[in-house]
Amino acid sequence: MKILKTCLLVLFCLVAGTSLFAAGQQDSDTTNLTLMLNFQSTEAVTTAFEEVISDFHSANPSIKIDLISGTSDYEALMKSKMATNDLPDMWSTHGWSVLRYSEYLMPLEDQEWASRLHPAIKPVVTDEKGHIYVLPIDVDMAGVAYNKTVLAKAGVKVETLKTWKDLYGAMDKVKAIGVTPVHIGGKDSWTVGNFFDWAAPAVYITDPKHYSGDDLVAGKFDTAKWELLAGLMKEMNEKGYLNVDNLTSTYSDSARALAVGDAAFTFYGNYVLAEAWTFDPDADLGFFPVPAYYEGDSPSLISGERSTVGIWKDTANVEACKTFLSFLAIPANAAKIAGSNGIPAGLTDAESDTGKLKADYKKWADAPAFPYFDRAFLPSGMWDTMCSTGAGILSESMSTTEAAEKMKEDFNRMYK
Amino acid sequence: MITGKKSLISKILWSVLTIFIGFFHFIPLFISINVAFKPKTDLSSRWTLPAEFYLKNFSYAAEKAKIILAVQNSLIITITSIAVIVMIGGMAAYPLARNRSRFNERILQFVLAVMMVPPLSMLVPLVTIMTRLGAVSTYWGIIVVLVTFQLPISIFLYSSFIRTIPGELDEAALIDGCSKFTIFYKIILPLLKPITATVIILTGVAIWNDYQFSLFLLQSPRMRVVTLAVSTFFAQSSSNLGAAAAAALIAVMPIALLFLFLQRYFIQGMVDSAVKG
Amino acid sequence: MKKLQEKSRTHSKHPHITNLMYLPALLLFTVFIVYPFLEGIRIAFTNWNGFSQHYDYVGFKNFIYLFQDKNMYTASWNTIIYGFGSTVFQQILGLSYALLLNRMILGRNFARTFVYLPVLIAPVIMGYMWYFMFQYRYGALNDILAVLGMDPVDWLAKGKRAVGLIVFVNTVQFCGISMVIYLAGLQTIPTMYYEASQIDGANAWKQFINITMPLLRPAFITSITLNLIGGLKLFDAIKAMTNGGPGYASHSLSTLIDYTYFRSQSAGYSATMGILLFAMILLFTLIIQKLSARQEVLL
Numbered sequence: 001m002k003i004l005k006t007c008l009l010v011l012f013c014l015v016a017g018t019s020l021f022a023a024g025q026q027d028s029d030t031t032n033l034t035l036m037l038n039f040q041s042t043e044a045v046t047t048a049f050e051e052v053i054s055d056f057h058s059a060n061p062s063i064k065i066d067l068i069s070g071t072s073d074y075e076a077l078m079k080s081k082m083a084t085n086d087l088p089d090m091w092s093t094h095g096w097s098v099l100r101y102s103e104y105l106m107p108l109e110d111q112e113w114a115s116r117l118h119p120a121i122k123p124v125v126t127d128e129k130g131h132i133y134v135l136p137i138d139v140d141m142a143g144v145a146y147n148k149t150v151l152a153k154a155g156v157k158v159e160t161l162k163t164w165k166d167l168y169g170a171m172d173k174v175k176a177i178g179v180t181p182v183h184i185g186g187k188d189s190w191t192v193g194n195f196f197d198w199a200a201p202a203v204y205i206t207d208p209k210h211y212s213g214d215d216l217v218a219g220k221f222d223t224a225k226w227e228l229l230a231g232l233m234k235e236m237n238e239k240g241y242l243n244v245d246n247l248t249s250t251y252s253d254s255a256r257a258l259a260v261g262d263a264a265f266t267f268y269g270n271y272v273l274a275e276a277w278t279f280d281p282d283a284d285l286g287f288f289p290v291p292a293y294y295e296g297d298s299p300s301l302i303s304g305e306r307s308t309v310g311i312w313k314d315t316a317n318v319e320a321c322k323t324f325l326s327f328l329a330i331p332a333n334a335a336k337i338a339g340s341n342g343i344p345a346g347l348t349d350a351e352s353d354t355g356k357l358k359a360d361y362k363k364w365a366d367a368p369a370f371p372y373f374d375r376a377f378l379p380s381g382m383w384d385t386m387c388s389t390g391a392g393i394l395s396e397s398m399s400t401t402e403a404a405e406k407m408k409e410d411f412n413r414m415y416k
Numbered sequence: 417m418i419t420g421k422k423s424l425i426s427k428i429l430w431s432v433l434t435i436f437i438g439f440f441h442f443i444p445l446f447i448s449i450n451v452a453f454k455p456k457t458d459l460s461s462r463w464t465l466p467a468e469f470y471l472k473n474f475s476y477a478a479e480k481a482k483i484i485l486a487v488q489n490s491l492i493i494t495i496t497s498i499a500v501i502v503m504i505g506g507m508a509a510y511p512l513a514r515n516r517s518r519f520n521e522r523i524l525q526f527v528l529a530v531m532m533v534p535p536l537s538m539l540v541p542l543v544t545i546m547t548r549l550g551a552v553s554t555y556w557g558i559i560v561v562l563v564t565f566q567l568p569i570s571i572f573l574y575s576s577f578i579r580t581i582p583g584e585l586d587e588a589a590l591i592d593g594c595s596k597f598t599i600f601y602k603i604i605l606p607l608l609k610p611i612t613a614t615v616i617i618l619t620g621v622a623i624w625n626d627y628q629f630s631l632f633l634l635q636s637p638r639m640r641v642v643t644l645a646v647s648t649f650f651a652q653s654s655s656n657l658g659a660a661a662a663a664a665l666i667a668v669m670p671i672a673l674l675f676l677f678l679q680r681y682f683i684q685g686m687v688d689s690a691v692k693g
Numbered sequence: 694m695k696k697l698q699e700k701s702r703t704h705s706k707h708p709h710i711t712n713l714m715y716l717p718a719l720l721l722f723t724v725f726i727v728y729p730f731l732e733g734i735r736i737a738f739t740n741w742n743g744f745s746q747h748y749d750y751v752g753f754k755n756f757i758y759l760f761q762d763k764n765m766y767t768a769s770w771n772t773i774i775y776g777f778g779s780t781v782f783q784q785i786l787g788l789s790y791a792l793l794l795n796r797m798i799l800g801r802n803f804a805r806t807f808v809y810l811p812v813l814i815a816p817v818i819m820g821y822m823w824y825f826m827f828q829y830r831y832g833a834l835n836d837i838l839a840v841l842g843m844d845p846v847d848w849l850a851k852g853k854r855a856v857g858l859i860v861f862v863n864t865v866q867f868c869g870i871s872m873v874i875y876l877a878g879l880q881t882i883p884t885m886y887y888e889a890s891q892i893d894g895a896n897a898w899k900q901f902i903n904i905t906m907p908l909l910r911p912a913f914i915t916s917i918t919l920n921l922i923g924g925l926k927l928f929d930a931i932k933a934m935t936n937g938g939p940g941y942a943s944h945s946l947s948t949l950i951d952y953t954y955f956r957s958q959s960a961g962y963s964a965t966m967g968i969l970l971f972a973m974i975l976l977f978t979l980i981i982q983k984l985s986a987r988q989e990v991l992l
Contacts, residue, residue, distance in 0.1 A: 083743070084548060247939040248829055252651075391938055431800050442807045507718075512715060532978050534925070539950050540743070571718060625817075627928075628928050667818055671814065686870065690915045
């Protein structure tokens, strides 16, 4: 017993000693910052961040940054961190800098880099008071993802697809060669909502003659327009443009169908291309802007946040965080991170390498870009209604009028 | 001997029906086994047996779905929970069975009422509270919740069993000067073996198969239990169903084997719990 | 018994010291069931989104909306279908199997084993196994249709059909429970009853109505209660097979609560639906208790 006690005492002294020693080793003027990313450690973008951070550390030895890469439960983790108001110094906002995280983030529109933001991303990260809460290092630009081989076989040129009418024509040609024109993986209900996010701007926003953005922000919802939009889905379903199992297959099925040429188009972001290439690395895939709805309007791209960094408003090290963000905003650094995602940089003076999609990004560089519709123009919580009413239309249990009515009802309920 | 012939024919018909019923309930497992042992490229009907004994799906499932890690997590959680349930449940049942005061009757009714509470009706507050306690994605968090929701059935089984033990035993021990606690540990506890087997089987199966609590309280991939690992894998790999089926079989195997060897106990346990209710 | 208790009281200084033994259990119930329940009632009066530091008390707004919410009606109706539908079919299957497998016939143990085995498989995994049957592409059921020369069907794409199939899956998985209860019940009926009635010239059907059914009453009550509560709480199988879809067509209250909390980020409203689900199960449980108690009195 005595021996045991002595051992314990010695052990305790050792532990206490080492921790004191370690504390002594800590340079008193070193600032430790935590940065949490939603990207997994296996993704290339995490490596790019690590490289930039080590460069930063060489330039600013007094600031140390702990990078915590994400897991698939990042979103849930951040929610519980918000609920307990215990957040990291900096984190990335995966599309929600304004709607979900702004309550916890510090406004940054006074920073030097705010003037250099890419026009495609600036409106996405700005709230109605003009505050910007994150540095968007790159822009997630997307349109309709498609299989080039299938379209070549069907004799369709994407440059000619200016309006939905043109797109329908293309779908007919694709159907004629025995391929499913559009794949929707509706068992994962978000895939249905995503279609509306892609098609809604053309109906509500992109055409100046039919602009309803201000009305939406002011709390007025136009059901007639939503009927047009829901009508697109209804029509595609009735004309047999969709995969038959559009309600029981999954997003992963969509990616596979796109890769192997079972489907021509999918209404997802460019992440679907990355997913499709895991099935067939040699698949010839690309994207083109979403066609316009009204005659005389032009096609447009959908833009959103991807790699963003914001600062917790209650952080103890405001200056150190801002220094790091300025470092990230140096064109070469931003270009490195954006390039690892294969998408354009979020700053006007940074040029990134966009990999397999380089030609497509170049081709559509001049197309106007609009933010994700629901994030910019609908109250929080509507996403869910978009998904469910869409599924209602696909399962023929809802008319377009009913879907629009339901949208309006929830819009009025959630609008604050 | 016409009747003999008739009864023989009817016997055969009944047997055929019986065997058919057995097979019918085996269908989902049969299909899953076929899917699991066929490579992705094999597009033969799911009703046909695999042509070769293809094991790649299992190795893929073990590697990608981290099913082995999930089995470990499930084992840790299940075994710890069962131990806690048996301890706390047995202890709680003794006074409830022996001191039949009005107050204790109320407590027992309350325990029975808890059995009815649908877990999902507590979803929001429970997750909120666990978040505040920092118990999300921890072993102790999930164990404490699973134990709480499985306790009523164990208390109930134990207390109805203790009631069948004659009170004279306690009496005799009291006269010998034992304290009440000693009576419980020395006399009652050893008699509880058969019912403990039932408690272990019932709560063990429920906890091993739990999906709803694990889904909400285990958000970290490292903490996944088998049900979660399989469901996530299904959601992500709908194009590689062979591996998903393999993962499902790995998750089902331990319980199925236990059942085949200890069938009598499983059925007896079910009957005990039901008939006493 | 009373005497004994009095005796024991005189003998021990602390008659109820053993009551301390249920404290750990009560503590767990209080912290993880009673407290969350009360907290849930509080959250139901807010517009909390589930993660923000800010929320307002909105009075009965959530409760009022509950009665205007079409999805709530769909889900409540489905919950009742899942509960009662499964229960009815489970009794029919369970009792038929019990009567059949109570005979001395070949294959009896084989059938008992495979009817009961699914009870031990996690419902969520079972749901996925049935998904192999109902899938549109490569689904085993559509293979049968193809052999019969019919077109494939996307089984789970229609709401009402999906609800029916979920009831089917739940029934087939858990009818083993009813079967075992009825088998145990049948074994408690003395054979001399049957012998006596045979002498009176009663046929098998009469015997079933006059002897078997009345004597199985306790088994009925037990089995129905277990199945009904299980069915009303149904969650795992729905998640695996349809995830509540298409649209909201196959949601039960349980899955809708989960969906509203995690997907629509309306924690306040989700908690309100939780109270509704709790009330619903409480109501049905009380009805069953009342009915079964009255039956006993009538006997």
